[in-house]
Amino acid sequence: MIVNKRIVKTDPEGSPEGWTIIELGDSPVVGTAIHSGTDVGRATRSLMRLADADRRREEDPFTEHLIADFPTQIVVHRSRFEVDLNRAREHAVYLSPEQSWGLEVWRQRPSEDMVKASLSFHDAYYGALKHVLAGIERRYGGFVLVDVHSYNHRRDGPKADPASPDLAPDINIGTFSMDRKRWAPVVDPFIDALSRRRLDGRNLDVRSNVAFQGRGEQTRFVHAGFPRTGCAIAVEFKKIFMDEWSGVPDWGAIGQLRAALASTVPVLEQALRGVA
Incomplete structure (x- = not known):
């Protein structure tokens, strides 16, 4: 295995920014941020009706910073509104408002x-x-993929009350597609480690399958393709690290959440060694 090699897949239209960056490290723990990007190609943009601000509100900006300390990182800069990698192939391009939270994406199909x-x-x-x-898998016998996303909790507007904390934890862990019994020795210590971390002086609220269940394509793909050796954990951060309406980040919160997630890497490595 090649360690610390950066692989960049560039925009076929010639954009200077890479579509996907894969950085390989010396660990069986992988962090991904496949919705971090907001880039769309020139041809696609010319057909879009959706305003950039509305599009970016449904993306997961800054999530690549949350996995910045992971030994292996996969970051996608391409917008989910061009192709959604966390949906099955047949639903990966939004062609109707029903696929895109009621938003009219296209001026022209x-x-x-x-x-x-x-x-x-x-x-x-x-x-x-x-x-x-x-x-x-060949090198370590197994792996853990931490599939990082974010979600909105102020959908009624910037001045409206946020979603009830009862239904919107700081961090939602999704386990829908995994063999929960098999991977409990990995997932439970991960949740415990995050729950002991603090944000602005309080413990993080970390719960499973509350706001989301982890039904995305990437976790399904891992569990289908590596059923005995791959544990994929869907991790949804509530957008407490930014203003979801203006798009302005809170770098202090991002730093704290980044450190919290980084603290789970040795926990996951140790837990994985204990899974037969």
């Missing part, structure tokens, strides 16, 4: 060729992910 190009990126991503994970 993308052509069949544009949709095929987006889906080819979906295919390429999962091909690359399988290759990376298979390499880690």
Whole structure:
């Protein structure tokens, strides 16, 4: 396995920013931020009706910073509104408002060729992910993938009350597609480690399957392809680290959450060694 090699897949239209960055480290723990990006290609942007601010509100900005201390990182800069890597291939391009939280994404429907190009990126991503994970599996016998996302809790507007904390934990752990009994020795210490961390003087509220259940494509892909050796944990951070309406980050909160997540890496490595 190659350690500390950075692989960049660039925009085929010539954008200077990479679509996907994969950094390989010396550990069986992988952090991913596949919705961190907001980039869309020029051709796609020309057909979009959705305002940038509305699009970015439904993305997961700054999540790449939350995994910045993970030994192996996978960050995607391409917007989910061009192709959503956390949905099954047949639903990965939003073509109707029902697929995109009621938002009218398109001024003009993308052509069949544009949709095929987006889906080819979906295919390429999962091909690359399988290759990376298979390499880690060969070296360590297994791996943990921490699938980081974020979610909105002020959907009624910037001045309205936020969602009730009863239904919106600081961190929601999704376990829908995993064999929960098999991976309990890994997931439970992970939750415990995060719950003991603090944000602005208080303990983080970390609960499982409250706001989300972890039904995304990436965790499903891992558990289907590596049923005995791969544990994928869907981690949804409430957007307490930014203003979800203005898009302004709170770098202090980001730093604290980054440290909290980094503290789980040795916990996960140790727990994984104990799983037969």
